[in-house]
Amino acid sequence: xxxxxxxxxxxxxxxxxxxxxxxxxxxxxxxxxxxxxxxxxxxxxxxxxxxxxxxxxxxxxxxxxxxxxxxxxxxxxxxxxxxxxxxxxxxxxxxxxxxxxxxxxxxxxxxxxxxxxxxxxxxxxxxxxxxxxxxxxxxxxxxxxxxxxxxxxxxxxxxxxxxxxxxxxxxxxxxxxxxxxxxxxxxxxxxxxxxxxxxxxxxxxxxxxxxxxxxxxxxxxxxxxxxxxxxxxxxxxxxxxxxxxxxxxxxxxxxxxxxxxxxxxxxxxxxxxxxxxx
Amino acid sequence: xxxxxxxxxxxxxxxxxxxxxxxxxxxxxxxxxxxxxxxxxxxxxxxxxxxxxxxxxxxxxxxxxxxxxxxxxxxxxxxxxxxxxxxxxxxxxxxxxxxxxxxxxxxxxxxxxxxxxxxxxxxxxxxxxxxxxxxxxxxxxxxxxxxxxxxxxxxxxxxxxxxxxxxxxxxxxxxxxxxxxxxxxxxxxxxxx
Numbered sequence: 001x002x003x004x005x006x007x008x009x010x011x012x013x014x015x016x017x018x019x020x021x022x023x024x025x026x027x028x029x030x031x032x033x034x035x036x037x038x039x040x041x042x043x044x045x046x047x048x049x050x051x052x053x054x055x056x057x058x059x060x061x062x063x064x065x066x067x068x069x070x071x072x073x074x075x076x077x078x079x080x081x082x083x084x085x086x087x088x089x090x091x092x093x094x095x096x097x098x099x100x101x102x103x104x105x106x107x108x109x110x111x112x113x114x115x116x117x118x119x120x121x122x123x124x125x126x127x128x129x130x131x132x133x134x135x136x137x138x139x140x141x142x143x144x145x146x147x148x149x150x151x152x153x154x155x156x157x158x159x160x161x162x163x164x165x166x167x168x169x170x171x172x173x174x175x176x177x178x179x180x181x182x183x184x185x186x187x188x189x190x191x192x193x194x195x196x197x198x199x200x201x202x203x204x205x206x207x208x209x210x211x212x213x214x215x216x217x218x219x220x221x222x223x224x225x226x227x228x229x230x231x232x233x234x235x236x237x238x239x240x241x242x243x244x245x246x247x248x249x250x251x252x253x254x255x256x257x258x259x260x261x262x263x264x265x266x267x268x269x270x271x272x273x274x275x276x277x278x
Numbered sequence: 279x280x281x282x283x284x285x286x287x288x289x290x291x292x293x294x295x296x297x298x299x300x301x302x303x304x305x306x307x308x309x310x311x312x313x314x315x316x317x318x319x320x321x322x323x324x325x326x327x328x329x330x331x332x333x334x335x336x337x338x339x340x341x342x343x344x345x346x347x348x349x350x351x352x353x354x355x356x357x358x359x360x361x362x363x364x365x366x367x368x369x370x371x372x373x374x375x376x377x378x379x380x381x382x383x384x385x386x387x388x389x390x391x392x393x394x395x396x397x398x399x400x401x402x403x404x405x406x407x408x409x410x411x412x413x414x415x416x417x418x419x420x421x422x423x424x425x426x427x428x429x430x431x432x433x434x435x436x437x438x439x440x441x442x443x444x445x446x447x448x449x450x451x452x453x454x455x456x457x458x459x460x461x462x463x464x465x466x467x468x469x470x471x
Binding site: 060066067111131133134136137199222223225238241 | 381414420450455
């Protein structure tokens with residue numbers, strides 16, 4: 001990414017003097033990404049033809065990217081798609097949300113495009129469904145992750161300071177040329193939603209623990225490429241370990257897939273109940 | 279008035295000298311220690327092996343929960359910090375001498391390694407690390423942080439690690455953790471000792 005000083009929006013000036021040009025450029029880019037996500041959501045809030053709010057489900061991997069593999073040959077990409085379909089059905093039956101999948105068949109979708117599906121649809125929530133794999137024979141259980149900000153990202157942490165005040169961020173940003181916008185990689189939009197993402201992960205993990213009888217496992221953080229650019233609360237769920245033969249057997253059963261989908265659904269429903277922006 | 283200013287100046291100067299001394303003494307010193315190879319010094323006991331060794335601490339995930347556990351090992355001393363670091367990673371790839379887990383496809387090689395002035399180690403692994411990686415969040419976490427935590431722990435000149443595959447930057451190893459920037463160590467993944 002070039003550090004083009006010309007692309008700095010005038011509005012970020014209040015912390016301009018403390019940052020390096022490259023840092024500035026990144027903050028500007030991320031702030032723009034967030035503000036455009038807000039704009040994308042604006043029509044539904046404006047309420048002409050009242051558009052339904054959207055939840056984006058991301059079935060991990062697909063196509064040539066098979067993901068993790070089990071001893072019996074089961075592939076992560078197939079199980080994530082199956083669970084995602086079940087989760088989609090549950091949400092559409094019970095909640096007033098439209099559901100968009102980042103893929104609904106066995107195709108390659110880049111990690112950046114998955115985040116873009118969320119942002120272009122002005123998603124209220126983003127759920128990436130995965131199945132875990134490990135070098136360890138004993139690895140097992142379900143886990144919920146939210147993004148960890150790599151502490152080397154000065155600019156990311158500064159952005160996180162806004163903690164979701166995306167509207168005020170938007171207000172601080174002056175007009176910007178479309179060319180710069182097209183260069184934006186959405187690379188840090190998630191930084192502004194860390195707090196809600198952590199709460200969403202917590203709600204989902206609680207339900208997974210309850211449904212699957214897991215000894216109370218906490219939520220985790222990692223620097224997932226797929227979550228970095230998502231401009232709404234976002235969680236990555238690891239249903240179970242496909243690298244563990246016992247769990248591989250479970251993962252292919254309809255029952256287990258439904259249990260996982262139901263637990264994730266319960267978690268996100270109680271998250272929505274207590275208000276997204278909390 | 280002038281006197282107190284002079285004493286203040288003297289105190290500040292003294293402080294400066296102390297700081298400079300501390301800086302000079304600590305800078306550039308690696309945690310990894312040259313052990314004056316007892317075999318080499320006591321020539322009578324083992325005259326054939328005269329290569330000096332160094333003690334390194336390797337971090338491997340343990341089987342039950344994946345937390346990283348330290349394992350000390352003697353490695354042949356290299357000509358530079360870069361070479362020592364390659365040697366440490368080579369040992370890490372070979373795996374644990376006990377019951378800990380190796381978080382690498384066994385074919386993985388370290389093709390190159392260099393350390394920049396700002397403390398970033400660029401490590402270039404052979405394509406095996408990505409192509410033969412089992413994938414999975416847990417597996418990628420084990421690989422990335424056994425590398426990053428081990429390097430930053432053993433070498434003071436390494437503060438963070440940029441992982442390259444086959445000479446190029448890569449988005450992820452196998453679809454999960456981002457490799458697009460230098461990674462800081464995460465010692466919360468280590469077993470508390």
